[in-house]
Amino acid sequence: PRHQLQVTAGWQLFPKLLVSASGKYLSKRYDAGGYQQPDTPLPAYFLLGAYAAYTLPGNGRIFIDGQNLTNKQFFDIRGFSSVSRMINMGFSISL
Numbered sequence: 001p002r003h004q005l006q007v008t009a010g011w012q013l014f015p016k017l018l019v020s021a022s023g024k025y026l027s028k029r030y031d032a033g034g035y036q037q038p039d040t041p042l043p044a045y046f047l048l049g050a051y052a053a054y055t056l057p058g059n060g061r062i063f064i065d066g067q068n069l070t071n072k073q074f075f076d077i078r079g080f081s082s083v084s085r086m087i088n089m090g091f092s093i094s095l
Helices: none
Strands: 004-014 017-026 029-031 040-042 045-056 060-067 086-093
Antiparallel strands (some): 004 017, 029 040, 045 060
């Protein structure tokens, strides 16, 4: 792409709570067309994400991570679907 921008901002709302938001923009670009095929234009897209983590007593942490929150359909390579909206949740413990 001619233009690409990725921004992430995080806030420590409380001593144990971290939240962040992210955005990714890619401008119009071209995918290789293949053998004797013209290059194919791919449209620009913008993706929005968010993350939150809460620290638990005893070195534990719970988190939630959302990607492509607007469920934007986009293609990095023509013909191959990209990730739709995705939410990950979990916990970790440091020993």
